[in-house]
Amino acid sequence: xxxxxxxxxxxxxxxxxxxxxxxxxxxxxxxxxxxxxxxxxxxxxxxxxxxxxxxxxxxxxxxxxxxxxxxxxxxxxxxxxxxxxxxxxxxxxxxxxxxxxxxxxxxxxxxxxxxxxxxxxxxxxxxxxxxxxxxxxxxxxxxxxxxxxxxxxxxxxxxxxxxxxxxxxxxxxxxxxxxxxxxxxxxxxxxxxxxxxxxxxxxxxxxxxxxxxxxxxxxxxxxxxxxxxxxxxxxxxxxxxxxxxxxxxxxxxxxxxxxxxxxxxxxxxxxxxxxxxxxxxxxxxxxxxxxxxxxxxxxxxxxxxxxxxxxxxxxxxxxxxxxxxxxxxxxxxxxxxxxxxxxxxxxxx
Numbered sequence: 001x002x003x004x005x006x007x008x009x010x011x012x013x014x015x016x017x018x019x020x021x022x023x024x025x026x027x028x029x030x031x032x033x034x035x036x037x038x039x040x041x042x043x044x045x046x047x048x049x050x051x052x053x054x055x056x057x058x059x060x061x062x063x064x065x066x067x068x069x070x071x072x073x074x075x076x077x078x079x080x081x082x083x084x085x086x087x088x089x090x091x092x093x094x095x096x097x098x099x100x101x102x103x104x105x106x107x108x109x110x111x112x113x114x115x116x117x118x119x120x121x122x123x124x125x126x127x128x129x130x131x132x133x134x135x136x137x138x139x140x141x142x143x144x145x146x147x148x149x150x151x152x153x154x155x156x157x158x159x160x161x162x163x164x165x166x167x168x169x170x171x172x173x174x175x176x177x178x179x180x181x182x183x184x185x186x187x188x189x190x191x192x193x194x195x196x197x198x199x200x201x202x203x204x205x206x207x208x209x210x211x212x213x214x215x216x217x218x219x220x221x222x223x224x225x226x227x228x229x230x231x232x233x234x235x236x237x238x239x240x241x242x243x244x245x246x247x248x249x250x251x252x253x254x255x256x257x258x259x260x261x262x263x264x265x266x267x268x269x270x271x272x273x274x275x276x277x278x279x280x281x282x283x284x285x286x287x288x289x290x291x292x293x294x295x296x297x298x299x300x301x302x303x304x305x306x307x308x309x310x311x312x313x314x315x316x317x318x319x320x321x322x323x324x325x326x327x328x329x330x331x332x333x334x335x336x337x338x339x340x341x342x343x344x345x346x347x348x349x
Contacts (some may be wrong), residue, residue: 025049025071033058036083046070053105057302059218061087066094069181074265076105079134085109087118091138096123101131108136117141118166126154134162137169143168150203154178160313165190171197171252179205187213192239199225201252206231213237216265220244223282224252232261237301242267242293246281253312254283268303276332282312289317294324305344307330316342 026049048071055077081283085091107118118135135142142163147153157180163170186196195213201224212218218235235242268275293306306323313335323330323345328345
């Protein structure tokens with residue numbers, strides 16, 4: 001009996017040495033980068049836990065990886081809790097993880113970084129939330145969802161965040177369905193980002209109350225994005241288009257989207273009268289209603305048209321919009337089965 005107890009004790013000691021991480025939820029407060037890295041590395045499986053960061057500066061030379069964990073909250077003290085990725089690469093990588101929350105943080109990249117994003121979700125990562133964060137100066141994206149086309153992500157949320165000066169696509173959602181993207185800002189105080197937000201093959205989501213300013217293109221929906229509600233946003237002061245739907249020469253259409261109640265103003269800043277405010281390729285069964293398209297600085301910024309549909313578009317309902325300050329016709333319709341009615345500033349049928 002004593003020999004058996006000794007063997008069992010030895011096995012338990014060996015297991016503890018092999019995997020010293022706690023077996024249940026953790027609650028940890030950290031105050032430096034090494035402590036944060038150890039806390040994240042100590043997370044395991046479904047037990048999850050809370051990692052609370054005290055205000056201060058956290059300089060990170062390696063990504064913080066959450067792989068196969070669930071129910072984890074990483075919470076700062078606000079935008080005085082600054083995580084900086086040094087040397088290039090991503091800051092957070094979250095893979096095959098769900099019900100995780102990142103909240104009240106300022107994430108930034110060092111000045112010399114050429115690659116990397118602030119937060120990257122991969123694999124089967126669903127029902128995660130990024131909330132009340134400021135994400136600044138990453139060369140690729142502030143947040144990226146890289147879903148699997150065979151099994152897309154679902155139910156991820158980005159709320160009340162500031163995306164400032166991330167030079168690629170500030171928020172890039174790829175194969176990420178049933179999303180909630182609400183109340184964010186996408187802008188810059190320097191070099192214009194390429195795109196504010198791009199919903200690529202991302203469907204059945206809600207995109208509302210977001211502000212976009214001073215990007216090359218404020219917002220792209222598609223290709224392959226269906227059943228979305230794009231409502232009550234501001235798409236403004238872009239160098240090119242305010243909104244693109246679909247993509248030129250794309251094989252995947254965008255279907256059954258609702259685009260309503262948006263303010264789309266002062267776009268085409270790069271060259272006067274060269275770019276439309278809204279351009280669509282291969283978009284079908286779309287409601288475009290109760291939007292305002294105009295310029296508040298007409299001597300310097302005017303779009304060519306409020307809305308341009310290419311020949312592969314079909315069955316749009318375009319109604320109750322206001323179209324102002326275009327250099328050419330307000331609406332250019334190609335394709336078939338469109339309804340254009342009761343708009344201000346357009347020649348309605």
